[in-house]
Amino acid sequence: MKPPYKIKLGLLLFTLGFLGILSLLTMEIPIIEKLKTDMAEVFTPFQFKLLVLLNPTILLIIFTVIGTLAYDKVGFKLPVFEYLTRKSKVSVDYKNILKFGLLGGILSGSLLSFISWIFNSDIPQALKNFKPNLLNRFLYGGITEEIVIRFGLMTLFVWLFHWIFKTKNAMIYWVGILLSSLLFGLGHLPIVNGLVENPSFSLILYIILGNSVGGIIFGWLYWKKGLESAMIAHILTHIIFLITGV
Numbered sequence: 001m002k003p004p005y006k007i008k009l010g011l012l013l014f015t016l017g018f019l020g021i022l023s024l025l026t027m028e029i030p031i032i033e034k035l036k037t038d039m040a041e042v043f044t045p046f047q048f049k050l051l052v053l054l055n056p057t058i059l060l061i062i063f064t065v066i067g068t069l070a071y072d073k074v075g076f077k078l079p080v081f082e083y084l085t086r087k088s089k090v091s092v093d094y095k096n097i098l099k100f101g102l103l104g105g106i107l108s109g110s111l112l113s114f115i116s117w118i119f120n121s122d123i124p125q126a127l128k129n130f131k132p133n134l135l136n137r138f139l140y141g142g143i144t145e146e147i148v149i150r151f152g153l154m155t156l157f158v159w160l161f162h163w164i165f166k167t168k169n170a171m172i173y174w175v176g177i178l179l180s181s182l183l184f185g186l187g188h189l190p191i192v193n194g195l196v197e198n199p200s201f202s203l204i205l206y207i208i209l210g211n212s213v214g215g216i217i218f219g220w221l222y223w224k225k226g227l228e229s230a231m232i233a234h235i236l237t238h239i240i241f242l243i244t245g246v
Contacts, residue, residue, distance in 0.1 A: 008085040009078070010068035013147050017060045020144030023135035024056070025049050060144065063152020070159040071151060075168060077226045078151075100221060101229040105236025108217045112210050112237065113244040119206040126195045127203075137242075142235035145184070149215065150222040150230050154180035173223050181215025182208070 071078070079092045116123070132141070154176045161172035185208035192199050192207055214237060218230040240246075 005086045006068050009081055010064055012081060012085060014060060014064045017064065017144040017147040020140035021053055021056050021060060023139040024053060027132055027136050059148055063148045067151035067155045071155045074158045074162050076155060076222065079226045080228045097225060097229050098232060100225045101232025102236060104217050104221045104229065104233030108214045108233055109237040109240025111213055113240060113246050115210045115213065116246045119202065122200060122202040122206060124196050127192065130195055137238035138235050141238055142231050146218065146227060146231045146234055149180055149184045150218055151227055153183060154219055154222065177216055177219035181212040181219055184215040185211035
């Protein structure tokens with residue numbers, strides 16, 4: 001039977017993640033023009049936006065459950081969220097969480113801005129013009145994606161490798177980080193396909209590489225410092241994007 005604090009933890013994370021999903025209602029959803037025309041015959045624009053929320057909500061539910069059940073079995077921590085949901089309170093090193101979150105965000109934001117500069121000539125104008133708003137960047141990007149990709153998917157990979165190989169050595173964590181980061185990068189391709197008819201190889205490489213590099217940094221933070229540090233780093237990365245115009 002799942003401990004009561006885990007039920008509270010799962011509900012808390014789902015609620016935070018769902019707020020990020022709801023933030024998608026405030027943005028223009030990029031879809032292929034033909035599909036947009038076909039959808040307009042069946043759904044109003046708002047109905048279509050509600051329909052778009054279905055898939056990320058299902059993923060959020062699945063990966064919140066997986067993460068809640070398995071994260072502590074492989075040594076992952078959520079210091080702040082655990083503090084909020086456990087009866088027995090353990091002191092939280094907020095300074096350390098914040099420090100590494102800020103350092104990770106600066107590193108990630110700087111690296112991804114540099115990668116964007118390198119690939120600038122390969123990025124179509126339609127993609128450059130696509131600018132999620134602050135709610136999307138901070139709530140969906142910084143919180144929902146971290147719950148789904150790091151807390152859910154990365155935890156699943158590491159737990160599976162631990163179950164198969166009966167070890168908790170660093171290799172299974174790195175493989176989990178790399179696999180989840182690669183899938184994180186691939187997961188951004190549908191947005192590109194919605195904005196660009198025939199994306200070039202270099203554009204696809206840019207999307208996968210850029211998001212994977214960020215994912216590796218966030219994954220390491222989740223492993224070593226907790227999910228909250230990864231969230232802080234992800235949010236700060238978007239703040240740097242706003243400054244550098246990415």
